[in-house]
Amino acid sequence: MEYVKTRTIMTKSDQGMHWFGIDYHMNLYRGCSFGCIYCDSRSEAYHIKNFDEIKGKANALEILEEELSSKHFKGVVSFGTLSDPYNLKEEKYEFTRGALKLIEKYGFGVSIDTKSDLILRDLDLLKSINKKNNVIIKISITTTDESLAKTLEPNVISPKERFSLVKKLRENGIYVGVLMTPVLPFVTDSEENIKSMIRKTKEVGGKFIYTKMGMTLRRTVAEYYYEKIDQLYPGLSLDYKGIYDKTLIATPLRYRDLLELFVNECNKYQLLCDMSEIIKDYKVVVPQVTEQISLF
Numbered sequence: 041m042e043y044v045k046t047r048t049i050m051t052k053s054d055q056g057m058h059w060f061g062i063d064y065h066m067n068l069y070r071g072c073s074f075g076c077i078y079c080d081s082r083s084e085a086y087h088i089k090n091f092d093e094i095k096g097k098a099n100a101l102e103i104l105e106e107e108l109s110s111k112h113f114k115g116v117v118s119f120g121t122l123s124d125p126y127n128l129k130e131e132k133y134e135f136t137r138g139a140l141k142l143i144e145k146y147g148f149g150v151s152i153d154t155k156s157d158l159i160l161r162d163l164d165l166l167k168s169i170n171k172k173n174n175v176i177i178k179i180s181i182t183t184t185d186e187s188l189a190k191t192l193e194p195n196v197i198s199p200k201e202r203f204s205l206v207k208k209l210r211e212n213g214i215y216v217g218v219l220m221t222p223v224l225p226f227v228t229d230s231e232e233n234i235k236s237m238i239r240k241t242k243e244v245g246g247k248f249i250y251t252k253m254g255m256t257l258r259r260t261v262a263e264y265y266y267e268k269i270d271q272l273y274p275g276l277s278l279d280y281k282g283i284y285d286k287t288l289i290a291t292p293l294r295y296r297d298l299l300e301l302f303v304n305e306c307n308k309y310q311l312l313c314d315m316s317e318i319i320k321d322y323k324v325v326v327p328q329v330t331e332q333i334s335l336f
Contacts, residue, residue, distance in 0.1 A: 041129055043098040044070055050107045050117060060176055061319035062151045063115025066104070068135040070095045073128040074155060075194045077268035078182075078222050081122045083258040088122075094129045101138045108146040114326060116149035116174050126156035128195070140165040149173035149326070153219060155180045155196045157205045163212055170214065176322045177216040178250070179206050183228045184236040191272050192224075199240075207244035215322045217241065217248035217312070222255030225284075226276060227269070229253075229292035231301060238305045247321065248312035253299050254291035257284055 050066045053059075071094045072081065082091045097103075119125040125136040143150055144165055150173075152159065159166075159177070169175055181202050183189050189199050197205075209216040218241045223229050241249045257265070257280070266277035284290040292298055306313040312321055 041094065041096050041133065043096045046097045046100070046103065048107065049097065049100055049104040053118065058315065060118070060151050060178070060315070061116060061174075061323045062118040063113065064111075064117045064148075065121055066117050066119060066139070067122045068097060068100050068104075068119075068125060068139060069123045069127060069129065070097070072123040074124060074196050076155075076196065077192055078224060078255055078261075078265055080222075080256045080258065080261055082261050082264055083256070084260045094123070094127055096129070096133060096135060100135055101142065104139055105142050108142055108148060111146075111148075114147045114149070114173060116151050116176070116323070117143055118151040118153075120153035124154050124156060125152060126154045126158040130156075131158060131161075137162055137165070140169065144169045144172070147172050149175060149323075151176045151178070153178045153180060155193065155202060157197055157201060160205070160208060163209075163214075166209075166214055167212065173326050174323045175215055176318075177209055177214055178219040179203075179209075179216065179246075180219045180221065181237065182220065182222065182224070183233050184240055185233065188228070192227075203240050203244045206241070206246045210245040210247075215247055217246040217250065217318070220249055220251040223251055223253050223292065223298075224255055225290050225292045226279060227273070229294075229298060231298070234298060234302055235305055238302070238309055238311060242309040242311055246311065248318045249306060250313060250315065250318065251302060253295060253302065254289050256288060257290045258288055 050064045053062050053065050070088055071091050073092060073094050130136050140162055150169055166175055179202050181199050182192060184199050186198050206216050220237050238249055270277045303313060312318050
């Protein structure tokens with residue numbers, strides 16, 4: 041695996057209350073091998089060339105330990121905002137597992153976004169962290185349609201396996217729910233899909249399901265997505281361009297109706313779906329221990 045140089049691993053979050061109450065961002069890898077055709081991390085804004093090629097960050101764990109040991113506030117550290125922390129290289133290189141060991145050692149909390157059941161390998165660490173601080177896991181699922189998911193996310197385990205993953209994490213006392221993002225106009229924005237996603241989340245014991253009911257279409261993301269979506273649905277990119285040509289966010293044509301349906305169904309199944317409610321539910325106040333200077 042190729043490595044890139046970096047000076048920092050962990051950065052302070054300025055949007056924690058808008059995104060699951062995270063306090064710090066962290067990405068141990070650059071790029072991802074899951075091949076999801078809609079991935080926003082392909083955007084030119086992130087300056088990642090050859091996104092499908094995974095690269096590690098040189099001396100990542102050494103840098104991370106220095107940063108963790110210097111922080112007085114033991115907040116929640118987020119994995120997976122730009123690339124899945126359980127990508128196809130992780131089983132061999134164990135950067136994510138190494139980082140979790142350090143997070144556990146220094147008493148921080150953790151937030152993880154993933155599509156992979158490799159996270160079960162690290163249940164021991166997640167349980168240990170959970171005793172000291174906050175843990176929230178978000179399993180990303182876009183549709184309950186198995187064949188559709190395979191075309192949208194070619195190198196990812198099936199929706200059925202991901203829902204099973206939610207169940208296993210809950211059975212082990214981990215706070216977990218479903219991240220229904222993105223919602224693809226004309227593709228995954230049907231009432232049937234939304235209802236089935238919510239129903240399955242409830243069946244497997246998920247604590248929440250969250251969506252922004254849309255997708256991002258930054259330039260390089262759109263170019264890649266249009267090429268791939270036309271292979272699945274010839275000519276569909278023309279509909280996108282006709283409606284969303286000058287927007288960064290593509291929301292379904294029935295956005296308000298679908299969002300209302302989503303909220304009503306979540307209320308029906310007693311699933312949390314509001315960001316502030318999810319944060320309030322999982323994030324308890326953790327006493328912050330600071331060193332005191334001795335007078336002697």
